[in-house]
Amino acid sequence: MEYTQRLNELETHSRRLDSGAACRKEWINCVVEYSENFLDNLSRLNHKTIHEDNPSDDGITQYGITDKGSNIGELVNALDTHVFKNGLESAHANYFAFVSGGALFPSALGDLLAGVTNKFSGLNFLAPGAVKLEHMLISWIASLFGYPKEHAGNLTSGGSAATLIALVTARDSSGLRPNEYERAVVYLTKDTYNCVHKGMRILGMHDVILRFIDFTNEWQMDPKCLQNQIRSDKKAGLIPFFIAISIGTGNLGSIDPIDKIADVAEEQDVWLHADAAYGGFFILVDGLKHWFKGTERTDSIIIDPHKGLFLPNGIGAIVIRNGRKLYESHKLSGYSNDILQDVEIDEWSPSDLSFELTRPFRGLKMWLTLKLFGVTTFSSALEEKMLLANYFHHKLTEIDGIIAGPKPVLSVVLFHFGARNRSLSDRMSRELMRYILSDGRVYLSSTTLDGIYHLRICVLNFRLHRENIDLLLSIIRVNTEKLRKKNNLKRLKVNDEC
Template sequence: MRSNSSRQRSRILELEEAARPLDPDAGERDRLMAEVHAYAQGFLSGLPERPAYQHDKSAVAKIRELGVGSDARSVERSLERLIDRIDESVVGAGLVPSHAGHLGYIPGGGIYASSLADYLAAVTNEYAGVRFTGPGAVEMENVVLGWMARFTGYPATCAGNLASGGSIASLIAVVTAREAAGLRARDYERAVVYSSSHLHHCLHKALRMAGVGEAVRRDVPLDGDFRMRANALAELVAEDRARGLRPWLVFASAGTVDIGAIDPLAAIADVAEREDLWFHVDGAYGGFFGLLEEIRPALAGLERSDSLVLDPHKGMFLPYGTGAVLVRDGKALAEAHASGASYLQDTVEAERRGPSPAAVSPELTKHFRGLRVWLPLLLHGEGPFRACLREKLELARYFHGRIEALRFEVGPEPQLSVVTYRWVPEFGDANAFNRALVEETHRDGRIFLSSTTIDGTVWLRMAALAFRTHLHTIDLALEVLAEAVERLAAHPERWRSAARAEALAGGSGG
């Protein structure tokens, strides 16, 4: 009779064999990679022929039909068939973010070198949260953050973090601002936050998540180009102090999402410094345009902010899931997020060489994001990134002029790469027409545009930041818009009926 130890060893070896598919050998890895690579090559080569947007999303339901885990249909277990499902139900439904025709929201990128970096990061599974166990990964993140600090003008005393995007980066900044001011629950109702009405909504969410949602919020009046008026900010601060409130935090934008406006950062920095306000700049969209000498004057003052958010998955064209926060006073960032645990006691010595990412953010589990930033920069250099950003500025200016020549009403001359415009019909509700117009472009699908509402008026937006967007894409967008206007003008019932329905429901007209 076998001993308990012998039976246990046999059982462990049986389980090892059953789990072996999770660690395929070299031959199996080659086979799997060949199928994935073949799909990736076909996808990238075929992108120009794909629609940018698929209005019909019925294929999404097939994901649920397949199930997952023990419910998964065994007939779909081959990688080839699973890739087919991904292509039809994920890539082929809704927006294709990697498409040249993604001109709607501020696009994410997805440059090829970063996909290779992500593959290497996933295969090696380097942990980038704690310096003690992942010194190289942490050092690479710090090198990348140091590069961002240099081109934005931040001092050597700053510190930062590569986050999953602008939202978590903003949360890190708000928590640091709260702790630096020594705010506690009893102070929240008196603390005042100042911003433009065009501020990105993730910052309002960050306030709530940081526990300071009760803070008083002031929308600072804007100038004719939708930029915060620094003199109005100063007046509001003075009024709030007279009321016995505690002015605390001012949010400014280096490129608003609605129209790409850059607030007067230097003038706002003057007010913040004089009034002892924490000055945060949302540069998620526009910050990387600071790589261009011609844009730096518009961003003057950004280097004087207390915290700054950048999104490499926007202005560096990297895959989604790449944000960054910089805090001028690195000590304030570390103190705001300090924590510890007995099981991490072996890591303490390494922290003396600089804080680990896990010590300056909410994340303990930390993806090796630094590699997807570092590898493309080292492989290509800064030149192609600058050229791509400069191209997008020129494309926006070109579109602004051409769309106006097509008799559209246009918004302000673009400061960055967002253009607002609308069609004003001869008769009827202009808002209803423009809602129908953007829907018409979605049904067409060759390019993807979006809309926004500013002071009750519906505007269409063209955001040129996808790295594959070039002149022929913009010419196609102009063609799609002209054709869509012509179709709606020929069939006014398609938008007037919607306007009547909205009016009956109590909606506002244009």
């Protein structure tokens, strides 16, 4: 038979992919050894949080895709040099920038198991247990926010994908037509995360009207302003379509007044969406629960387990209070090709509740990690982060020359160098930032509040404890003093001339 010889040849090559136990052992030992070294180094306090990039070499592109295979040790070395030690070390306890949870180790093991077993979690008939596990996680999230059992949801790659699903569901639920986009209105604040703007662009809703609602004195969306705006928009023949509130803004960690906004949304019959990507899991902290009053009245909530549950990047969630609306917008049936004709649509599958068909089994790592530690460990860690932010805020006020921003609701703190006018204040604050970054032991980011440049920390990494805050405080103290001396500024007092 003509096929036999060539098939035998090819099978010899091809079977290399089906690596035996000995080969797998060599690989896994190498990877685990690297991981352990990586984590050991990470725990040393003086480990620099920013690695230097060498501009003279091509980095990882030296290791392009080639015909012949390579040795695992060589590859892990290349990754170490050019990928893992290149850029910011957001897993480090002294990384205070943006919003970073740190990546719990057992989650990586969850992904390992998901990869080895490769259950297809998109369709119920292919992997009923995997689908059930994901539904269970969604229901757990839904229960945190007081959603009824009619909810439905999906585990996504992150908040942007989850927001896209919320926008699609809201659009279809409202019956908004493409020729009405120009009259459709979205209500948000200047601190609403940009995934809402981007989601609308993706959906072709470039012309939707954005109403940035005024803040209250607490940097929250003002319900009264919102109400007035919707009323006047309706009078003008516009179509109020979507209210986007924030449960923990990326900028300041503030929470919009959910219950009061829900009153407006109900009265005016507008879809109420909550971005709880960063702040949502703080609902586990008893002392913060009052901030979340009214979540059960929202129509959709997004939340990122890779933030508040400290999982590695790549897992967000969307929950819709009226699950059928999600299903009606995203269901697979009606699109099915013939090759899915054997599939019995007995209950909703994740593929019916998202734009994705195939995707990784995201729920596994989340379940494994939550089960391993138990929820109490997470609520303790989140309460700790919140208290650390408050502790930092309090200690900042003791540093001569530093003006602390608003008292933190969750775990974000802003501060700046206080000087006699905004321009000097900004210049000095930026110089302080450069000093701190050049020290190299900690990494911060910055933001603008009320037009003033602020340094900003977000306390979320699970590795971050009081010792890290104390280190940061000492670095701020030393550099504030240095800055003062260098610029021949007099002894500083908050709001004094300098």
